[in-house]
Amino acid sequence: MVEEVSTRSGAHLSVEGVTVQFGGLTALSDVGFEVRPGQVLGVIGPNGAGKTTLFNVVCGFTRPQQGRLTLDGQVFRPAPQRLVRSGVSRSLQGLGLFPGLSVLENIVAGGGSAARTGWWSGLLALPRTDRDERRLHERAGALVDELGLGAYAHAQPGTLPYAVSKRVALARALVSEPRLLLLDEPAGGLGHDEVLELGELITSLPSRGAGCSVMLVEHHVDLVMQVCDELVVLDFGRVIATGVPEVVREDPAVAEAYLGAEVDAS
């Protein structure tokens, strides 16, 4: 088991002692965990637990007051516009597809500066070559096929069924061949069969291309239990449990956090 993990590739993200306050409210308190190479790590927790805040910290939308991130051992100060250059990609709850562009063009747009020969060239701000451009279009075309988007390649986002839009957003996040993929509620609004398909896709990500680690923020507990190697459970901004799904599922603190949330809701 250990051997299997150590041979996987993908980025290694470390989140250390992260604290975020909004005025007097502590949204995250001393949060720490790791996403290991080739791992699918799930972040779960009841409403208001701090999941979105954590996602925003890793994307660079929110700066923590304390703590730090490292990516492959280097201090990582994420900025949304530089993420792709760092080998990181994200798919947000709000799909954010460009209305004036076709599905294929939207996917190509996800290449950003990584359209250059790779994210490392993007980091050095090397100019984009025709060959880079061609490769980007090839990758976009391959994703259209792989995610079953062929019938929609030239459609406008506004005309797509919701589940198809979600696949387009995912393809756009994958076209840069990220080493770390950040997914925010990818199952939101999907039906049962679509969630199953999504689960298969997420499970395949670590062995896709050069390898990809995944941080998945998700409410859909069945999906999380199915696809994640490890879970981090947040409640009131604190990590209350970490571990493999089978163990977290039995953790009394986790049951209590979710039960408390249900009682509040009722």
Ligand SMILES: Nc1ncnc2c1ncn2[C@@H]1O[C@H](COP(=O)(O)OP(=O)(O)OP(=O)(O)O)[C@@H](O)[C@H]1O
């Ligand atoms: N920009 C903000 N300003 C003030 N408070 C905020 C802000 N963003 C989040 N919060 C608060 O921080 C806490 C954590 O919110 P967050 O959205 O991260 O939780 P969550 O686990 O994603 O919740 P949900 O599952 O409902 O989306 C909540 O109490 C929320 O009201």
